[in-house]
Amino acid sequence: MDLGLFAQYVMNGLMLGMMYALVAVGFTLFFGVLDVIKFSHGDVLTVGAFTALASYAGLSALGIHSPWLELIIMLVLATLAMALLGMLIARYLVMPLRSAPPLNTLLITLMLGTALRESVRLFYPQGANPKPFPALLPRASIDLGEFNLRLDNVLMLAAGVAVIAGLQYLLNRTKLGLAIRAVAQDEETARTMGINFTAIVLITFAIGSGLAAFAGVMNGLYYNEINFGLGLYLGVIGFSAAIIGGLGSIYGAILGGFLFAGLQTVGTVLLPFASAYKDVFAFAVVIALMAWRPTGLIREKISERV
Amino acid sequence: MAAARERASLWPGFTALVAAAVYMIVLLGVERPPLVILLLGVGIAAVVAGAWAGLFADVSRSFAEHEDALGLFAIAALLAVAAFFHDDHFVLLLVTTVLLYSVATLGLNIQFGYAGVLNFAGASFFGVGAYTSAVLNAYTPVPHLLVLLIGGLLAALVGSLLLLPVLRTRGHYAAVVTIAFALLFKTFIEVNDVLGGPQGMQVKGMSILGWSFNDNIEIGGVSLSFYMNYFVVSLLLLIGAFVVVRRLERSWIGLNLDALRLDETAASCFGLDITRWKITAFLIGNFLIGLAGALYGMVGGFVAPNNYTFADSLILVSILLLGGIGNPWGLIVATFIVVVVPEKLQAIQEYRFLLYALMVIAMLLFRPEGLLPRPVRRYFPGWRP
Numbered sequence: 001m002d003l004g005l006f007a008q009y010v011m012n013g014l015m016l017g018m019m020y021a022l023v024a025v026g027f028t029l030f031f032g033v034l035d036v037i038k039f040s041h042g043d044v045l046t047v048g049a050f051t052a053l054a055s056y057a058g059l060s061a062l063g064i065h066s067p068w069l070e071l072i073i074m075l076v077l078a079t080l081a082m083a084l085l086g087m088l089i090a091r092y093l094v095m096p097l098r099s100a101p102p103l104n105t106l107l108i109t110l111m112l113g114t115a116l117r118e119s120v121r122l123f124y125p126q127g128a129n130p131k132p133f134p135a136l137l138p139r140a141s142i143d144l145g146e147f148n149l150r151l152d153n154v155l156m157l158a159a160g161v162a163v164i165a166g167l168q169y170l171l172n173r174t175k176l177g178l179a180i181r182a183v184a185q186d187e188e189t190a191r192t193m194g195i196n197f198t199a200i201v202l203i204t205f206a207i208g209s210g211l212a213a214f215a216g217v218m219n220g221l222y223y224n225e226i227n228f229g230l231g232l233y234l235g236v237i238g239f240s241a242a243i244i245g246g247l248g249s250i251y252g253a254i255l256g257g258f259l260f261a262g263l264q265t266v267g268t269v270l271l272p273f274a275s276a277y278k279d280v281f282a283f284a285v286v287i288a289l290m291a292w293r294p295t296g297l298i299r300e301k302i303s304e305r306v
Numbered sequence: 307m308a309a310a311r312e313r314a315s316l317w318p319g320f321t322a323l324v325a326a327a328v329y330m331i332v333l334l335g336v337e338r339p340p341l342v343i344l345l346l347g348v349g350i351a352a353v354v355a356g357a358w359a360g361l362f363a364d365v366s367r368s369f370a371e372h373e374d375a376l377g378l379f380a381i382a383a384l385l386a387v388a389a390f391f392h393d394d395h396f397v398l399l400l401v402t403t404v405l406l407y408s409v410a411t412l413g414l415n416i417q418f419g420y421a422g423v424l425n426f427a428g429a430s431f432f433g434v435g436a437y438t439s440a441v442l443n444a445y446t447p448v449p450h451l452l453v454l455l456i457g458g459l460l461a462a463l464v465g466s467l468l469l470l471p472v473l474r475t476r477g478h479y480a481a482v483v484t485i486a487f488a489l490l491f492k493t494f495i496e497v498n499d500v501l502g503g504p505q506g507m508q509v510k511g512m513s514i515l516g517w518s519f520n521d522n523i524e525i526g527g528v529s530l531s532f533y534m535n536y537f538v539v540s541l542l543l544l545i546g547a548f549v550v551v552r553r554l555e556r557s558w559i560g561l562n563l564d565a566l567r568l569d570e571t572a573a574s575c576f577g578l579d580i581t582r583w584k585i586t587a588f589l590i591g592n593f594l595i596g597l598a599g600a601l602y603g604m605v606g607g608f609v610a611p612n613n614y615t616f617a618d619s620l621i622l623v624s625i626l627l628l629g630g631i632g633n634p635w636g637l638i639v640a641t642f643i644v645v646v647v648p649e650k651l652q653a654i655q656e657y658r659f660l661l662y663a664l665m666v667i668a669m670l671l672f673r674p675e676g677l678l679p680r681p682v683r684r685y686f687p688g689w690r691p
Contacts (some may be wrong), residue, residue, distance in 0.1 A: 037478040039485075093667070100674060102477055103424070107627065108670045110426070110481075111663040114620055118660035232616065236489060239482050276497045283490035290483050291471035 004146020011153060013265035014258075015222055018160035021257030022215035023238025024245065025167065026208035028253040031242070032184035033204045036094055036105050040113035041212055042235015044082055044089075048213030049133070049226045050120050052078040056134055067136040074136075078213040086209025087202045095201065113232070121228040130227040133220035156218055163214060164254060167207070171250065180204055184248070233279070240286040246296035256296075260285070318361070319368030319376045327383035330642070331390050333650065334397045342650045369635065370681060373552075381545065388537050398533035400649055402605055405540040406598045408641045409547045411625045412634060413594030416551060418623075419632035419680070420560060421587030422567030423472065426484040428622035430491035431461040431592045433614030435599025436509070437501060440609045443510040450512045454543075454600045461596020462589045472588060473581055476570070488616040496611040506610025509603045512536070536605045543601060544638075547594055551634055554590075563587055564683065617659045624662040627669055630676025639678065 023045065030038045052074040059070050093112060097105045121127045137152035171177035182190040183200045191197050219234070220226045241260045245252025267281045333345050356362055369376055384401075391397040410432050417423045425431075435457035442453045471483040495501050511518065512535070523530040554560050562583050565573040574580050603609050621644065629640030648658040669676070 037481075039481075093671075096671065100670075103422075104670050104674055106424075106478055106481055107623070108667055110620065111624075111666040111670075114617060114663040115660055115667065118617075118657075118663065122657060122660060233489070236482060236486050240486070243479060243482070277494070279493045280490055280497065283486040283493070286486040287468065287471055287483055287490070290475055290479060290486075294471070294475040294479055 002146055004144075004148075007144070007147040007149075009265050009269060011149070013261045014157060015153060015261075016264065017258035017261030018157060019215045019219055019222075019234065019257075020238055020241045020260050021164070021254040022160065022211050022218070023234050024241040024253035024257045025164070025250060026211050027239050027242040028245075028247055028250055029180075029204050029208040031247045033180065033201050034090075034094065034098070036102075037109070037239065038089070038094065038205075039106065039109040039235065039239075040089065040116060041109075041208070042231035042233070042238065043113040043116040044085060044209050044231070045212040045216040045219075045234055046120055046226075046228060046231030047085065047116050047216075048078045048082040048209075049216030049220050049230065050124055050127075050131075050228075051081045051213070052217045052220065053131060053133060053226065054124070067138075070134075071136040075214065075217055078217055079210040082213035082216075083206035083210040086205040086212075089209075090202055090205035091198075094205075095198070113235070117228055117232060124228075127228055130225050133224050133226050135221065135224055137221060152221065156221060160218065163211065167211070168250070170207075176200075176203065236286060237282060240289060244289055244293065244296055252296065314364070314367035314371040316368060316372045316375060318364035319372060320379060322365045322368075323376065323379050323383050327386055330387050333646070334387070334391060334400065336650070339651060339653065346647065346651075366678070366681065377548075381541070384541060388534065392528070392530045392534060395531045395533055398531050398537050399605070400646060402533060402537045402540045403602070404638075404642050404645045405537070405544045406602045406605065407622070407625070407645055408638045409540075409544050409598035410595045411622055411629070411637045411641055412544075412547045412551045413591040413598070414622055414626055415591075415632065415634065415637055416554065416563075416587050416594070417591035418626055420555060420563035420567060421584055422563075423584050423588050423591075424477075424481045424484060425588070425591065426481055426616070426619050426623065427468075427488035427491065428595055429614045429616070429618035430488045431465060431595040432599035432602065432618075432622075433491060433495070433609070433611075434461040434464050435596035435601075436603030436606075436609045436614070437495065437507070438596070439600040439603040440507040440509040441501070443604070444507070450514060450604070453604075454597055457600025457603075458593040458595075458597035461599065462593040465588060465592035469585060469588065473584055485616065488619050492611050492615050495614070502610075504611055506608060506613075509607050509609055511607060512539070512601075512604045533605070536601070540601060540605070543597065547597075548634055551594075555632075555634075559583075559586070561683075621659070621662055624666045627666050627676055630679045632680035633676070633678050636676060636678030636680075640676075 023041065026041050027037065030036060030041070055074050055077045056070060059073060064070060064073075089109075089112065093108050094105060097108060124131075135152070137155055139150070139152060141148050141150040143149075169177075171180060179190070179195045179200050180203070182193065182195055183197060183204075187197060190200075215234070216226070216231070219230065237260060238257070241256035242253045243256070244259060245254070245256030263285055264278070264282050267285065268278055271277075271281065329345075329349060333342070333349070336342050336345055384405075388398065388401060391401075410428060414425060414428050417425045438457040438460050439450075439453050442448050442456065443450065448456070468483060468487055472480050475483060496504050501507065517535075522532045523534060562573070562578050565576070565578060566580060566583050570580055625637065625640045625644045628644065629636035629638075644662065648655045648661075654661060
């Protein structure tokens with residue numbers, strides 16, 4: 001394989017990895033503070049992407065046509081709306097079921113995901129069809145030999161890195177981050193230290209869901225198309241990525257996301273039939289990885305409390 | 307006298323069955339949407355009033371005491387419903403669908419309800435069965451009853467591919483394995499040309515010993531819809547599955563599965579082989595789902611990837627939750643509601659996934675045990691909790 005094509009695949013893998021990582025980080029955050037898996041996470045991403053698309057339509061109707069301004073308003077609206085949605089979900093669906101069997105939390109978030117997905121399909125105008133997503137980033141590109149480096153991809157990657165670095169700073173360098181980590185480590189001790197548990201859980205869900213909205217917009221910008229089933233796909237892969245990296249660890253989730261994207265890209269390149277079967281391959285990888293390392297690459301210590 | 311008072315009467319259960327059969331006949335017979343809505347309202351009101359008056363306690367005691375007799379009555383009631391609609395293709399197809407979905411949810415019930423093994427790919431295993439009958443009926447002369455069996459076995463075989471990840475993971479992790487499989491299965495049959503791709507395949511109708519199931523029947527001047535054939539076979543299948551599931555539940559196997567679901571660690575401390583029983587439950591469950599799917603493929607005459615999506619799997623899970631996990635009687639009632647209501651009210655057909663998702667959320671928040679919760683296991687004959 002020549003270098004240009006190789007670079008193209010690497011770029012593609014990095015973009016995919018960034019999206020997976022952003023989704024996986026959400027799963028890890030939720031698991032950290034509440035020990036729950038929120039299966040509706042992927043569909044929150046879908047709703048976020050569609051919120052951005054709707055606000056684009058709104059801005060066009062208002063006569064705003066500056067791409068940067070549009071993009072920023074779309075991102076802010078989508079992120080804030082999803083942060084709010086995430087908080088509502090945590091407050092009214094996940095937290096009331098804390099004492100119920102874990103199966104109930106699983107089912108309620110799974111069904112909520114379906115409800116969100118179906119609402120987009122049914123109530124967004126022509127939501128059942130794939131919708132074109134506007135290309136708002138500059139389309140300039142640099143030719144490096146065979147490889148065509150597109151500016152929009154570079155910008156998206158940089159934005160993704162900035163978001164993850166920001167999250168890292170928030171978690172490790174601020175009081176809020178300290179509180180989140182404290183709750184994740186030991187809920188009761190955190191409470192006795194005067195941390196408002198409910199508020200921290202809600203903020204964590206807001207952060208995670210905001211990240212999902214960001215990933216959703218990124219997905220739309222990258223593929224220039226979104227559909228209602230997008231979140232289900234990204235959700236399952238993001239969750240697997242979080243597991244592979246070891247649930248509860250932010251670095252693990254990011255690593256898992258890129259690892260997964262790497263596997264998927266390698267699979268697409270090496271297996272001749274893989275282009276048609278690329279989703280089949282991705283899910284087969286999910287199942288195989290779960291069989292191989294059910295608790296992640298970094299083994300989590302399990303001791304059953306009796 | 308005291309002994310007589312302790313033994314619950316047969317009549318409450320019998321009355322409930324008669325009422326249910328009459329209601330089914332009226333509901334299935336009504337065509338116009340306003341009337342259907344009115345009837346559904348009446349049904350809900352009657353159920354709520356019955357629950358408020360405490361009639362259901364009598365009914366469930368009656369069912370607990372006289373299950374065999376009431377089971378026979380239930381079969382008779384179903385036959386009466388079928389006889390009433392003997393020449394109505396649509397209604398018979400609907401009732402047959404209810405019966406087959408009930409078989410599939412009974413299979414799912416063994417997994418979710420008894421062993422606590424999660425399976426969110428129910429529709430996929432149903433699809434494995436349906437595609438089996440499509441392929442075998444088209445290309446091979448395998449007898450059709452055998453095709454049903456092969457459909458079930460193949461579903462169990464495909465399920466066994468998932469055994470390793472399902473056994474090594476638990477809870478949420480196991481859920482994601484089956485979700486990934488559900489997505490994989492749908493994508494796979496969609497991109498696969500051999501299986502008809504997105505357009506799906508026609509399925510040849512069933513015929514046993516030269517009796518073609520897709521011809522209408524004439525008996526003494528009365529013509530019966532050809533769906534009557536399928537109805538009878540489906541009913542037999544449901545009776546078989548019901549008896550097997552019920553026996554399984556009451557046997558020591560069921561006891562082991564219950565122990566396993568309630569506390570894996572404790573169960574293994576008492577020497578139960580967790581792996582063995584999980585495998586048993588997962589495979590038997592998938593077998594039943596595949597069996598039902600194989601027959602459903604022939605009933606519908608058509609299979610396509612869009613009928614076996616993840617959303618359809620979630621509908622099966624909704625049935626389970628609505629009926630009350632672990633209670634086979636509840637499941638059949640819930641299947642009837644979930645399958646028939648959107649068919650009778652075409653206006654909500656498009657919204658059914660959304661409605662059922664919202665319904666399950668509401669159930670989990672307000673009545674997590676389901677409409678007809680599973681009664682406490684009876685450990686000794688005549689013992690009452």
